[in-house]
Amino acid sequence: MIVYTLGTFDLLHVGHLALLAYCKSLGDTLAVGVASDRVVNSYKPNVPVIPLEERMEMLKALRCVDIVRPYYELEYVSGCKALNADIFVVGEDWGTKSHNIAVESYLKSGGKQIKQVLYDPRTSSTKIKQNVRDQTSNGIYSKLSVA
Template sequence: MSERTVITFGTFDVFHVGHIRVLQRAAALGDRLVVGVSADALNLAKKGRAPVYSQDERMEIVASLRVVDEVFVEESLEQKRDYIIEHGADVLVMGDDWAGKFDWVGDVCKVVYLPRTPSVSTTGIIEHIASLGS
């Protein structure tokens, strides 16, 4: 029986318990977890701000987790299908804030949307820290 590969993507900036939980739940869906970490330029384009930690630092943080088997740089949201095929993924896992937005890759892998951890958000954490300085 072949190994079941799960792939997921994220910025993983200001790493928090919500990130840990989604990666643990994603890993539980297969034998191998591959994670695409959004490039600095992609994060700037999609969120309108540079990440707090650099792409290399975020990749190092994610790669250090025991549930993660491989990390790579995600350069473009439009290349999801290519990344799935390139890494031989059987399952794509995304947060439910993306529900329905990646169903278009359902012909090459199963798509699962996991609920986000309530009350935890990177943006909320960054805004809270910024407010402490004012």
């Protein structure tokens, strides 16, 4: 079974690791789609801190990840088709936007599964970025030298 999930994977953290380990437990092969900066910017106000190629490189280094592929459009059917995914794993914020409905329809018509998972409450890239901003504004990082 091929399991496919996707995301930004900016500032790789324990929530990402928990998601990827869970996805791998669902099948034999785990494929991970990584959103390009343009895709991320279409639904978030900021582009990722880590460049796409580096985010992909970090994911490729993980034992649980078998395939890493970028995606450049906010649509998921082509990735599911290209991988012949059996299970597509999405986050709790999955909604009813046209690109979500399209992939749900595609998967159901082919007898494939879509699984929705809760986000790990311990952290997020957004929280990490906010902590850095808060600490920077409090002068914590201004005292550190950069090597």
